[in-house]
Structures are given as structure tokens and as C-alpha cells.
Amino acid sequence: MPLDGVRALVFDVFGTVVDWRSGVARDAAPFLARHGAAADPAAFADAWRRRYQPAMEAVRRGDRPFTRLDVLHRENLEALLPEFGIDPARMEPAELDALNLAWHRLDPWPDAVAGLGRLRARYVIAPLSNGNIVLMIDMAKRAGLPWDAILGAEVVRAYKPMPEAYLRTAEVLAMRPEEVCLVAAHNDDLAAARRCGLRTAFVPRLTEHGPGQAKDLAPAQDWDLVAEDFGALATRLGL
Amino acid sequence: MPLDGVRALVFDVFGTVVDWRSGVARDAAPFLARHGAAADPAAFADAWRRRYQPAMEAVRRGDRPFTRLDVLHRENLEALLPEFGIDPARMEPAELDALNLAWHRLDPWPDAVAGLGRLRARYVIAPLSNGNIVLMIDMAKRAGLPWDAILGAEVVRAYKPMPEAYLRTAEVLAMRPEEVCLVAAHNDDLAAARRCGLRTAFVPRLTEHGPGQAKDLAPAQDWDLVAEDFGALATRLGL
Missing domain, CATH: 1.10.150.240 (Putative phosphatase; domain 2)
Known part of the structure; x- marks a missing residue:
């Protein structure tokens, strides 16, 4: 099973979960x-x-x-x-x-709510976004995103890709970095998380930047997991 | 309607939501x-x-x-x-x-999960507990507490009843203190919240300390709302 030993999935949000x-x-x-x-x-x-x-x-x-x-x-x-x-x-x-x-008031990608609902059965799921807490609360209530908690930059007082953003989030969760996996559509976010010891899952969002998108179309490293959307991610994890 | 203008209900947890x-x-x-x-x-x-x-x-x-x-x-x-x-x-x-x-791994009082589910339809609901984030996450996942976010001492780096615990929580929510109501079974917690300008709802928990409980059996001030449990609280709020 991929991501053995992982207990929490933390998510980039703008672009990865929602279509900003x-x-x-x-x-x-x-x-x-x-x-x-x-x-x-x-x-x-x-x-x-x-x-x-x-x-x-x-x-x-x-x-x-x-x-x-x-x-x-x-x-x-x-x-x-x-x-x-x-x-x-x-x-x-x-x-x-x-x-x-x-x-x-951003809408989630079509697979996001159902995929998070499946992932939540085994993992702690939370945003690890640079968006602040009330922004994430409002978004989640409107869209039905079933987070277990709102984590992210405001909780740890550090913006990604600063190492503190990832490491303090693991500390808040009382987990070792390798027990936490970042799910993101952005290679640079995943690279920063990996440098801190977190596990990594890449979910490309090919139209985040519109029809002419030129970046983040493919994984830039051998991320621990690559899945086409959150439903596929849950399936790969046996959920 | 009681609590007019309130947009978030924040909850004491040990004793108020769960039977520690x-x-x-x-x-x-x-x-x-x-x-x-x-x-x-x-x-x-x-x-x-x-x-x-x-x-x-x-x-x-x-x-x-x-x-x-x-x-x-x-x-x-x-x-x-x-x-x-x-x-x-x-x-x-x-x-x-x-x-x-x-x-x-504490169990909620029998009315808590259903009552929170009703309250959540209109209000942002979150713990404002001295318990830390992962404690609240584990408790909520096990018990099915449908929080919108995990707020509390660890988010604001201050323990109740320090004023910062209440005021910074309102600030995180981007709300004025009077738009936030603390729900608690403890008069001293409510008194501290009121001194910061928050609204107050008292829900007595007559056996928190066992059969011989001598404190917090009745409201010590004219709290904005008094309800016998979370179901009654939701009913009083028209939910």
C-alpha cells in the first residue's frame, strides 16, 4: 500500500482542492x-x-x-x-x-468533496494552506469540505514554503514528518514538504491557470504517489 | 430570537461537550x-x-x-x-x-453530537478548549463531533481564562467579540468570556464531577441563554 505509516493527509487548497x-x-x-x-x-x-x-x-x-x-x-x-x-x-x-x-466562496474541483469523504475514513485530513482560518472555514461550510481541522499558515504563523509551515504542522499533529503527507497540485510545494521529511502526493490540476496552463502538468520528482484526482487517490490507498 | 447577531458558537469541551x-x-x-x-x-x-x-x-x-x-x-x-x-x-x-x-477518547454527553449538528446549520461551531489541537481532532473523529474548525488555546497560544484566549479567537474568526458566543457548563469560563465582550450560553452538566457535584449547578449570572442541553439550545435558537 502506498503511504504506509502515514496518518494525516494535509492539503494545499488554492488550485489543489478548489478552482480559485x-x-x-x-x-x-x-x-x-x-x-x-x-x-x-x-x-x-x-x-x-x-x-x-x-x-x-x-x-x-x-x-x-x-x-x-x-x-x-x-x-x-x-x-x-x-x-x-x-x-x-x-x-x-x-x-x-x-x-x-x-x-x-471558491468551488471545489468536482472530485474533491467525495474524495475527501473517502480519505477521511482512515486519515486525519486538514488543509495546509496559506489561506487563513476563517477563509478556510467559510469555504468548507459553503462547499461541504469535510475537514477534521483547519490547519495551515495562520495556525503555525508561517507561510509555505517556509520549512516551519510544514514542520510545525507535523508537530501540532504530534506526528513525525514522515507520518504526514502533503497532497498538492504544485511541484514546488511538494518539494518543500519533502525537504522537511513529509511524504508527498501529486494531484495535477491541468486547468488551474486556464486552458493555456504551462506549469505543473506533470510530476517533477518521483513523488510518493501520483493520482489524477482525489477519487483516484482514495482508490490507490485502498479506500 | 436569543443571540441575535451571533455568527459563531465556540464551546468549552471538557465537561461541556464530553464527560471527561x-x-x-x-x-x-x-x-x-x-x-x-x-x-x-x-x-x-x-x-x-x-x-x-x-x-x-x-x-x-x-x-x-x-x-x-x-x-x-x-x-x-x-x-x-x-x-x-x-x-x-x-x-x-x-x-x-x-x-x-x-x-x-472521551465520550460526548448524549445530546452533544445531534445538538451540534443542528447548531452547525446556522453558526460556525468550534471548540474553544484548553485542550490542544490533536487532542480535539482525535476526540472529534472518534465521537463524530461535527466541528467546522478546531480553535482553542493552542491556536491562540493562551489558556482560558486569559482574555487573549477569547479575544484572539474572535480575531481569528474575523468577528467582533459580540458576534461570538461561548457555550460552557462553567460559570467562571462564561464570566471571563463576558468580560471580553463575548455572548454567553450556559448548559449545566450536573454530573460532570460525579453524583456529589456541588458547583455549576445553576447560572451564576444572567447569561444570554441558559439551556438544559445542546438539543434544547438548538431549539431555543429556532433550529
Whole structure:
């Protein structure tokens, strides 16, 4: 059986469990229309997402204290609007707050809920996301994601791919790193987890970045397990 | 409707959601018999629990860094054994580790799982316990407690009744304190939550400490809501 000795499966979420691009685009479309911006809502989602890593990088470098993702998303949204011809100073803050919650309302990939339900029968399952706790709670309640707990960056006060994000999560679970497996659609996340001693499962999401996706189409290393979706992952694990 | 404006119900767990005394006694009984101790297993549970507050007090005072409850329970167990004529130095550590997990295997009060299932339809529900995350995960998986997230002392690095335990929990939820209601069987916990601005619901557990219980039999203040069990609480809230 693959993943012998593993007791917890922790999941990357944005891209791996949920389709952030379609979800953000869906909520951005009426906002853009209302403000006369002709932009493609998917391009808006991509532009918002492009500011994700740089914003966390300031925290990782220690240039600012740990700041949860909802706050970073909100800052990034204001910074982004002028690119689309919208002046954030002329907006009601409440309207931006509402749009910021698009990240709480993302739909799971079609296999995710049922697959997690099967995996949960044997493993502790939890997000190990850079998304903050209430974002993950709102998303899970809306989508029916059956997590056993909400773990991730806010619990351990460290953003992936910092080693602390993986190692402290194992410590919280009172497990050795090799008893924890990261499930992710991103080779770089898996590589960082493996460097910390975690096990790794790759589930490609070939349209996370839209039809022209060029990265993470295939495993970049010999990950412990590769499965085409969460249902296949459960089947490979005998569940 | 009571609790208007409340969006999250957070729960004390030991005593309020689960019956720690019976659960610990059940697991202690074969241990005590194996080691020739004639003690009443419930008295053993009581003695173990008596060391709970003093152990956390060292953390609250700042005399030691935040240390999760599993570690405190394990230390308290070793300290306790001589009272029952057992020399911890002659024990296998693994046997004490196993007994320490009795706290992960506590049964919920009969109304708890169904009541939480009803409450979950409208509110975010989460433990706000001094128990650590993996303790709460193991307990919930075994008992079927349908938490939306595991919150509590380990997430916010502060033990109740320190104000930080309540205030940082509200902050994690991105809610104002008055949007969060603590549900507890203990008047002192509710009093501390109220001082922080949280709403309060009292659910008495008349046999938490056994048949001779003398405390927390009735509300000590005009809590926002008083209900005899979680089913009655859900009914009072129109669920």
C-alpha cells in the first residue's frame, strides 16, 4: 500500500482542492461590469493572484509580522484596481470587502468533496494552506469540505514554503514528518514538504491557470504517489 | 430570537461537550488493576483533573512558554502516580503515553453530537478548549463531533481564562467579540468570556464531577441563554 505509516493527509487548497481562478472571475465579473471595466474577469483573477506570492514574501523575509491572507488579499485588491482603470479611492470600502470574500466562496474541483469523504475514513485530513482560518472555514461550510481541522499558515504563523509551515504542522499533529503527507497540485510545494521529511502526493490540476496552463502538468520528482484526482487517490490507498 | 447577531458558537469541551470523568476512569481502571492499585478509577480521574489548572497556571503566569495540554497531562500523570502507590520510574513510558491518550477518547454527553449538528446549520461551531489541537481532532473523529474548525488555546497560544484566549479567537474568526458566543457548563469560563465582550450560553452538566457535584449547578449570572442541553439550545435558537 502506498503511504504506509502515514496518518494525516494535509492539503494545499488554492488550485489543489478548489478552482480559485473560476471562482474569483465569477465574483469579479459583475464588479468589473458595474465599474465599466472591459477586462476579462479571468485576467482579473490572474492579476490578483500574481500579487499573492510577493505579498507573502514580505512576511517570509521578516519585513512585516505574520499577517493573514485576507488582509494581504485586500491590500492586493486595492493595488490592483488601477491596472483595470478603477480608482480604489473612489470605492466604498464595503464593496471591496465584499469582493475580497470571493476567496471564501471558491468551488471545489468536482472530485474533491467525495474524495475527501473517502480519505477521511482512515486519515486525519486538514488543509495546509496559506489561506487563513476563517477563509478556510467559510469555504468548507459553503462547499461541504469535510475537514477534521483547519490547519495551515495562520495556525503555525508561517507561510509555505517556509520549512516551519510544514514542520510545525507535523508537530501540532504530534506526528513525525514522515507520518504526514502533503497532497498538492504544485511541484514546488511538494518539494518543500519533502525537504522537511513529509511524504508527498501529486494531484495535477491541468486547468488551474486556464486552458493555456504551462506549469505543473506533470510530476517533477518521483513523488510518493501520483493520482489524477482525489477519487483516484482514495482508490490507490485502498479506500 | 436569543443571540441575535451571533455568527459563531465556540464551546468549552471538557465537561461541556464530553464527560471527561467517566472516560478517564474507564481507561484508568485496567491500568490501576494491572498495577495492583485498589483505588476507585473515578477518584483517579478527579485527582488527575485537580492538577489541570495548576499546570496551566505556570503558562498563564509566563513561567514557562506555551506548552500544549497533552504535555501537561503527561507530566501531571507522572506526578500523580505515587499518590496511588505506583512508581512512575518503574513504568514503561509507552504505557503512560497510552494512558495519557484517555483524554483523546472521551465520550460526548448524549445530546452533544445531534445538538451540534443542528447548531452547525446556522453558526460556525468550534471548540474553544484548553485542550490542544490533536487532542480535539482525535476526540472529534472518534465521537463524530461535527466541528467546522478546531480553535482553542493552542491556536491562540493562551489558556482560558486569559482574555487573549477569547479575544484572539474572535480575531481569528474575523468577528467582533459580540458576534461570538461561548457555550460552557462553567460559570467562571462564561464570566471571563463576558468580560471580553463575548455572548454567553450556559448548559449545566450536573454530573460532570460525579453524583456529589456541588458547583455549576445553576447560572451564576444572567447569561444570554441558559439551556438544559445542546438539543434544547438548538431549539431555543429556532433550529
